[in-house]
Amino acid sequence: MESGEHPEAEGPVFELQVSESDEASEKSMQQKSYEEDFRPFRKGFFLYFSYGSNLLRERLLLKNPSATFLTIAKLEDYKLVFGQQRAWKSSAWKGGVATIEHSPGDHVWGVVWKLNRRHLQTLDLQESNYDGIEVNTKVNTGEILTCRTYVMQDMCSHVPPHPNYLDVIIRGAVQNQLPPEYITFLKSIEDNGSKETTEIYLEVMNLSLIHI
Known part of the structure; x- marks a missing residue:
């Protein structure tokens, strides 16, 4: 693939109204509905619901530099869990990683990010051990945003997360005011007690000025 070319994206994608710039659209967001500002077209931008380490903006920007905060939202009838696949362990995070499971009556809070279409591929690559799915999330106004999110492929067991991984999730939750x-x-989530500091944690922290 030559520089500047991007593959056709799959999944839910969105674009801003032609008459509005990104900055003007974000400023007017409180006065207009999300459905008006972000209509589901097959070009432009897509919405991504994060609930794990990508809650933290600096983590998401490592691979997806177009990501901008849109809103926080709730995914109903799911719960947050940590685990691993039978043939795979998180070599980067040294422990269980986040996924969501269908669970009627429960809910997961997260962040809706707006990303340029070209970063759908980089996000898919980052989440290569997950399946991309489409979910309906609810914002505080009661409106529904259809987003892309990810669920772990064939999780075989629940495994607690590394303290570094859990710390990134908590930092992201605080950063975005969940x-x-x-x-x-x-x-309150129990970690695996590891005292090792992971390389990816150091990389993320080098980009972050957040202190809890």
Whole structure:
């Protein structure tokens, strides 16, 4: 593939109204509905619902530099869990990683990011051990945003996360002001007790000025 060329994207993608710039659209977001500002067209931008390490902007930007914050949102009838696949362990995070499971009555809070279409491929590559799916998330206004998110392929067992990985998730939740009770829940999750510092954690922290 030559420089500047990008493959055709699959999945839910969105574009801004032609008459509005990114900056003007974000400023007017409080006065207009999300459905008006972000209509589902097959070009331009797509919406991504993050609930794990990509809650932290600096983590997401490592591979997806077009990501911009849109809103926080709730995914209903799912729960957050940590695990691994039978033939795969997280070599980067040294422990269980986040995924979501269907669970009626439960919910998961996360962040909706707006990304340029060209970064659908980089996001898919980052989440190569996950399946991309389309979910309907609810924002505080009650409106529904259809987003791309990821679920682990064939998870075989629940495994606690490395402290570094859990710390990134909590930092992202605080950074984006998820509900206090949900942050309390994240802080109550038991880690695997490892004292090793992972390389990817150091890389993310070098980009982050956040202190909890």
